Amino acid sequence: MSQGKPTPLSGFPEWLPAGQIVQQQVIDTLSRTFELYGFAPLSTRAVEPMDQLLRKGETSKEVYVLRRLQADADDASDAGLGLHFDLTVPFARYVLEHAGKLQFPFRRYQIQPCWRGERPQEGRYREFWQADIDVVERDELPFHYDVELPLVIADALAALPLPKATMHVNNRKLCQGFYTGLGLSDPMAAIRIVDKIDKIGPSGVGAALAEELGASEAQVSACLALADIRTPDASFADQVAKLGVSDPLLDEGIEELTRVVTAAAEHAPGLLVADLRIARGLDYYTGTVYETFLAGAESLGSICSGGRYDNLATAGTERYPGVGLSIGISRILGRLLGRGDLTASRTVPTCVLVALPDEESRTGCDRLAMTLRRRGIPTEVAPAAQKYGKQIRFAQRRGIPYVLFPAAEGGTELRDIRTGEQAPVDVASWQPPAADLRPRVTTGPA
Amino acid sequence: MSQGKPTPLSGFPEWLPAGQIVQQQVIDTLSRTFELYGFAPLSTRAVEPMDQLLRKGETSKEVYVLRRLQADADDASDAGLGLHFDLTVPFARYVLEHAGKLQFPFRRYQIQPCWRGERPQEGRYREFWQADIDVVERDELPFHYDVELPLVIADALAALPLPKATMHVNNRKLCQGFYTGLGLSDPMAAIRIVDKIDKIGPSGVGAALAEELGASEAQVSACLALADIRTPDASFADQVAKLGVSDPLLDEGIEELTRVVTAAAEHAPGLLVADLRIARGLDYYTGTVYETFLAGAESLGSICSGGRYDNLATAGTERYPGVGLSIGISRILGRLLGRGDLTASRTVPTCVLVALPDEESRTGCDRLAMTLRRRGIPTEVAPAAQKYGKQIRFAQRRGIPYVLFPAAEGGTELRDIRTGEQAPVDVASWQPPAADLRPRVTTGPA
Numbered sequence: 001m002s003q004g005k006p007t008p009l010s011g012f013p014e015w016l017p018a019g020q021i022v023q024q025q026v027i028d029t030l031s032r033t034f035e036l037y038g039f040a041p042l043s044t045r046a047v048e049p050m051d052q053l054l055r056k057g058e059t060s061k062e063v064y065v066l067r068r069l070q071a072d073a074d075d076a077s078d079a080g081l082g083l084h085f086d087l088t089v090p091f092a093r094y095v096l097e098h099a100g101k102l103q104f105p106f107r108r109y110q111i112q113p114c115w116r117g118e119r120p121q122e123g124r125y126r127e128f129w130q131a132d133i134d135v136v137e138r139d140e141l142p143f144h145y146d147v148e149l150p151l152v153i154a155d156a157l158a159a160l161p162l163p164k165a166t167m168h169v170n171n172r173k174l175c176q177g178f179y180t181g182l183g184l185s186d187p188m189a190a191i192r193i194v195d196k197i198d199k200i201g202p203s204g205v206g207a208a209l210a211e212e213l214g215a216s217e218a219q220v221s222a223c224l225a226l227a228d229i230r231t232p233d234a235s236f237a238d239q240v241a242k243l244g245v246s247d248p249l250l251d252e253g254i255e256e257l258t259r260v261v262t263a264a265a266e267h268a269p270g271l272l273v274a275d276l277r278i279a280r281g282l283d284y285y286t287g288t289v290y291e292t293f294l295a296g297a298e299s300l301g302s303i304c305s306g307g308r309y310d311n312l313a314t315a316g317t318e319r320y321p322g323v324g325l326s327i328g329i330s331r332i333l334g335r336l337l338g339r340g341d342l343t344a345s346r347t348v349p350t351c352v353l354v355a356l357p358d359e360e361s362r363t364g365c366d367r368l369a370m371t372l373r374r375r376g377i378p379t380e381v382a383p384a385a386q387k388y389g390k391q392i393r394f395a396q397r398r399g400i401p402y403v404l405f406p407a408a409e410g411g412t413e414l415r416d417i418r419t420g421e422q423a424p425v426d427v428a429s430w431q432p433p434a435a436d437l438r439p440r441v442t443t444g445p446a
Numbered sequence: 447m448s449q450g451k452p453t454p455l456s457g458f459p460e461w462l463p464a465g466q467i468v469q470q471q472v473i474d475t476l477s478r479t480f481e482l483y484g485f486a487p488l489s490t491r492a493v494e495p496m497d498q499l500l501r502k503g504e505t506s507k508e509v510y511v512l513r514r515l516q517a518d519a520d521d522a523s524d525a526g527l528g529l530h531f532d533l534t535v536p537f538a539r540y541v542l543e544h545a546g547k548l549q550f551p552f553r554r555y556q557i558q559p560c561w562r563g564e565r566p567q568e569g570r571y572r573e574f575w576q577a578d579i580d581v582v583e584r585d586e587l588p589f590h591y592d593v594e595l596p597l598v599i600a601d602a603l604a605a606l607p608l609p610k611a612t613m614h615v616n617n618r619k620l621c622q623g624f625y626t627g628l629g630l631s632d633p634m635a636a637i638r639i640v641d642k643i644d645k646i647g648p649s650g651v652g653a654a655l656a657e658e659l660g661a662s663e664a665q666v667s668a669c670l671a672l673a674d675i676r677t678p679d680a681s682f683a684d685q686v687a688k689l690g691v692s693d694p695l696l697d698e699g700i701e702e703l704t705r706v707v708t709a710a711a712e713h714a715p716g717l718l719v720a721d722l723r724i725a726r727g728l729d730y731y732t733g734t735v736y737e738t739f740l741a742g743a744e745s746l747g748s749i750c751s752g753g754r755y756d757n758l759a760t761a762g763t764e765r766y767p768g769v770g771l772s773i774g775i776s777r778i779l780g781r782l783l784g785r786g787d788l789t790a791s792r793t794v795p796t797c798v799l800v801a802l803p804d805e806e807s808r809t810g811c812d813r814l815a816m817t818l819r820r821r822g823i824p825t826e827v828a829p830a831a832q833k834y835g836k837q838i839r840f841a842q843r844r845g846i847p848y849v850l851f852p853a854a855e856g857g858t859e860l861r862d863i864r865t866g867e868q869a870p871v872d873v874a875s876w877q878p879p880a881a882d883l884r885p886r887v888t889t890g891p892a
Contacts, residue, residue, distance in 0.1 A: 004761060004762065005542055005543065005545075005761045005762075006495075006498070006539050006542050006543040006761075007543070008543065009491065009493070009495075009527075012491040012493060013491075014489075014490055014491055014540065016544060016547050016548075017486050017488075017548065017549075017554075020486065020487050020488055020489060021486065021487060023487075023489065024487040024489075035795035035824050035884075036795075036819040036822070036823075036824050036825070037819070037824070037825075037826060038794055038795060038796035038824055038825065038826030039795070040463050040466065040467065040793065040794045040795060041466050041467060041469075041470040041795075042463075042466055043460075043466060043469065043470075044460055045455065045458040045459075045460055045573050046492070046529075046559060046561070046573060047455070047458060047573070049452075049455075050515075052452070062514070062515075063514070063515045064512045064513070064514055064515075065512070065513055065514070065515050066510045066511070066512060066529070067510070067511055067513070068508070068509070068510055068511070068563035069496075069508075069509045069510075069511050069528070069563075071563070081455075082515070083492075083512070093452050094460065096451055096452050097451065097452040097453070097454065098462060099451075101462055102462075102463065103463075103793065103794075103843055103844055105829050107794070107826070108463075113492060115492070117514035117515075117517070127491050127492060127493070137829070142829060142830060144808060148812075155819075263809075266809075267816075315450060315451045315452075316450065316451075347486065347549065348484055348486045348549075348553070349481035349482075349484060349485070349486060349487075350484035362590060363709075363712075366594075370713075373482040373483070373601075376482070377482075378481050378482050378483070378484055379482070379483075379484065380483060380484030380553070383551050383583070383588060384588060397549055398549055438481075
């Protein structure tokens with residue numbers, strides 16, 4: 001494969017070794033947290049039939065379509081396939097396809113790359129990793145899952161060395177009921193218009209409500225007042241009440257949102273705010289909606305979004321309502337790795353380098369390494385019998401904390417290369433401090 | 447997403463929940479083993495430029511090419527991309543692209559899906575997971591890595607509940623030197639012809655050698671005799687010597703293969719055989735080559751293959767020789783899950799189900815669950831306050847081993863649903879046996 005040096009592909013980020021270790025540990029930490037809550041691992045194929053992917057018209061232009069380079073006309077078995085652009089569509093399809101063999105409610109987590117042909121920019125990639133959790137049930141899904149899921153995410157984010165995260169929660173029933181009670185002709189259209197408030201501003205929203213829905217000045221100002229409500233507790237309900245709109249669906253939305261906010265205030269104080277502006281663009285959400293922002297990185301947009309969907313997966317008379325949240329791993333890491341705000345304490349898993357006195361000693365050194373590995377200590381043997389100074393620098397450049405010197409005579413010695421301390425060691429029993437066993441993810445440059 | 451029931455896509459296997467847990471644990475076990483040997487995690491993008499993918503002409507017809515559904519003529523930034531069909535090409539490209547920022551020798555493991563548009567059959571999929579380990583060095587890679595890598599694989603396979611694996615090893619220098627010493631006109635062509643012996647038989651190989659290379663009857667019979675040599679130890683060298691061919695490259699190949707076989711006999715007795723028929727079709731191997739077969743599943747083909755490549759990654763005057771091995775995870779699991787030879791002890795990570803006396807107790811039950819989760823015990827709370835018999839069946843159907851009953855008065859009790867034993871428990875200190883903490887991968891049906 002002789003060639004020039006390859007150049008990076010815009011929109012397809014790849015990390016250097018320290019970043020790879022950070023991403024691996026982020027994925028491991030998320031998986032562990034999700035499993036503590038009983039979410040089962042799921043990995044679906046990368047491809048879906050185009051008709052599944054195009055069901056949501058909005059994203060159709062971003063889909064990557066596949067074709068085999070030399071497809072035969074007589075074999076169309078993989079024609080019409082595209083790469084999934086999220087993990088929700090494949091999950092809904094998996095549930096429908098295997099419903100007869102799944103136990104409901106079905107709780108799963110899924111951590112995989114997704115692909116969208118978007119114009120690359122910070123926080124938006126053409127290939128990006130998502131970590132999703134969802135719960136689906138047959139027919140009816142109890143509301144308490146809307147309350148539980150943000151708490152799982154709270155634990156997951158708290159286990160990572162990230163800036164403070166704030167989750168903004170709303171309920172579409174609240175908005176839809178409010179617009180209905182207000183007398184707007186098309187409440188769903190109003191939700192979509194108000195959702196653009198961060199892009200087109202309150203005046204733009206007002207103009208669109210007036211123009212598209214014939215909203216009066218009083219209706220516009222009520223809609224904008226609702227969108228302005230943001231409270232860290234259940235007091236949003238009083239503020240809504242003051243707007244003087246009444247509707248049964250509005251009441252239901254207020255009650256649901258109150259339950260989410262109240263439970264989160266106990267479990268993860270400071271995580272959640274009720275934010276009546278949040279709507280999520282996608283049409284399939286029917287109740288609670290979530291967006292999450294990192295302190296100091298708000299410009300990235302939401303790093304964890306989702307909501308309740310009552311009609312995403314249906315086949316014939318079968319209906320599988322669900323609620324889910326999706327963490328944007330690449331969006332987070334792109335920012336934090338890119339700015340050097342996160343790194344790993346070393347670029348290799350290796351905890352101990354066994355120094356090599358001479359090439360004849362390799363078999364003995366391999367045996368020493370195996371003794372350590374059998375106790376779970378990642379160990380490699382030096383690649384060549386260079387001078388010990390060079391072998392120590394080999395460890396230093398990678399951040400390997402310990403070098404083991406098999407003594408020609410006398411005892412084997414262990415050197416902590418951070419302190420330079422070197423002392424005899426019993427290879428059969430020595431254990432590194434737990435913090436040294438694996439690379440640590442740290443904030444700030446290595 | 448209302449629709450009929452989706453149908454599976456041939457060649458894109460997806461496992462049910464128990465199989466998903468098995469695959470996850472296989473990946474975790476492989477990762478842990480590779481890290482014990484100091485291999486660093488690497489994940490590369492799914493796509494490569496087509497000119498990279500087509501460098502190896504043989505596989506060109508299997509590549510999936512991408513296009514954006516609505517690609518603009520003015521943005522060709524992602525034109526000419528295809529999905530990788532293995533993890534070696536992306537790895538070689540990553541090394542060349544980032545060489546200035548990597549530490550050599552660079553040891554990495556990589557566990558990802560790959561895609562080939564092949565006609566699906568058992569053991570061959572259009573999407574399949576591979577687990578690769580490779581070591582690359584700048585300029586020259588010491589031979590001892592050819593010895594080390596099969597030992598890493600031996601540990602990795604031994605840590606999985608698989609049938610006995612046998613790794614067949616050869617050395618291309620041995621074959622090339624033998625054919626040269628024998629006086630064949632084109633030793634590389636001879637390697638490719640003899641590699642087809644399992645498909646076309648010895649007589650087919652003999653005919654091709656005669657026809658394409660003008661080999662004499664004596665030359666043909668020497669080639670076939672070489673291909674017949676298979677020994678569990680270094681005695682292959684004596685058998686080669688008896689064929690009376692001499693060549694410096696042959697001697698080098700014999701010496702290298704002897705080192706690999708001898709080291710493996712100490713570390714993993716019974717794993718390796720020297721098998722002078724193995725060649726690997728791909729042209730880029732230059733020395734040691736490996737293939738691995740599972741007892742009782744030989745018809746699957748090799749489940750772990752690789753070899754030494756001295757010229758795969760080169761850019762200008764830079765040269766990065768390497769040696770690597772690749773485990774076919776989907777090939778193995780497709781067979782073992784498909785036949786029910788592997789399963790998981792439960793279909794969820796959950797170790798404890800907290801029973802729910804009534805919906806008003808949910809907050810208290812959530813707190814009990816959190817107490818267990820904080821000690822690393824995967825726990826979920828029952829979805830609804832059904833009769834306890836139904837809640838116990840909920841646990842049974844998923845294989846959850848324990849149900850916790852928060853007592854209205856008196857103490858909280860824990861039931862082992864396998865034995866039916868139920869006793870008071872101290873939630874603040876109880877720990878399940880280590881074997882129950884996570885689902886176990888077991889042989890035979892659940």
